[in-house]
Amino acid sequence: MIQLERLTKTYGAKTAVNDISATVQPGKVTGFLGPNGAGKSTTMRMIVGLDRPTSGSAIVNGKRYADHRAPLHEVGALLDAKAVHTGRTAYNHLLAMAATHGIPTKRVHEVIALTGLEAVAGKRVGGFSLGMGQRLGIAAAMLGDPATLILDEPVNGLDPEGVLWVRQFARQLAAEGRTVFLSSHLMSEMAQTADHIIVLGRGRILADAPVQDILTGATRNAVRVRTPQPDQLANLVGGPDVTITGLEAQLLEVGGLTAAQVGEAAAQAGIVLHELTPINASLEEAYLALTQDDVEYRTEISR
């Protein structure tokens, strides 16, 4: 379990993480989502003691990371997969890590098997593909058989097979009762992997809810209607819970009604329809809407 309590980190005038409180529960995959620069990596670095909070605290399995006698057995982290690129073989890299933490060689073989690295364990890490490097980073995080796993952008740049592997691995770890905390800037990926999602924007928590709740909240009930009689249709279906937006001269977006309701009302009133399209906001749209004011660097799209 990870408990963030009023956690704050400032760099000079810049507040990277702004007074966040949240609990990451065991037995679940929790997605940590936010646009670039939202403060995800800084939060994760504070959890594993690589950055010191300006104020507030990050507690893992009941203690601050630095106060654990054998932190590798408590928390495994993959924070920067590129950091493991060395001239060593994967096996020797893991063996060196294990040796410095008093972890037996047997465990090195176990994590190699666990992450499917058997075939490449004798190869130099410098020549690894991104996917293999990611597996090696996860193998290293698993060395101490930790109850809590923290993975920063574990699927970034992976091919579909690699993405699927990380997703299944994360789910398996959660099923074993571990706390699994993954960051990503892709809502679509998190929606398929996580049970719970925490959304960060400009260092603040924008949402902290089960994936199912976020999915339900994201579904928009709206219909796009093309008709040569837009004013009559608007008068007909208009009401207190209905929003009507003119998109083009003969194109309306009707919110709050289903396509069936609009179609039947139009038929009864003899209004001609040329198009009737239900619109469902994707989860990605909901996420963009949630974070649009909180993106640090906005790309201007010229029209």
Ligand SMILES: Nc1ncnc2c1ncn2[C@@H]1O[C@H](COP(=O)(O)OP(=O)(O)OP(=O)(O)O)[C@@H](O)[C@H]1O
């Ligand atoms: N060492 C540092 N010194 C100064 N500013 C920093 C430092 N580390 C991070 N920041 C700033 O803090 C903010 C949060 O950065 P952070 O890397 O935590 O975001 P992130 O959500 O992980 O983004 P990304 O997806 O790009 O990794 C950014 O504005 C970043 O520029």
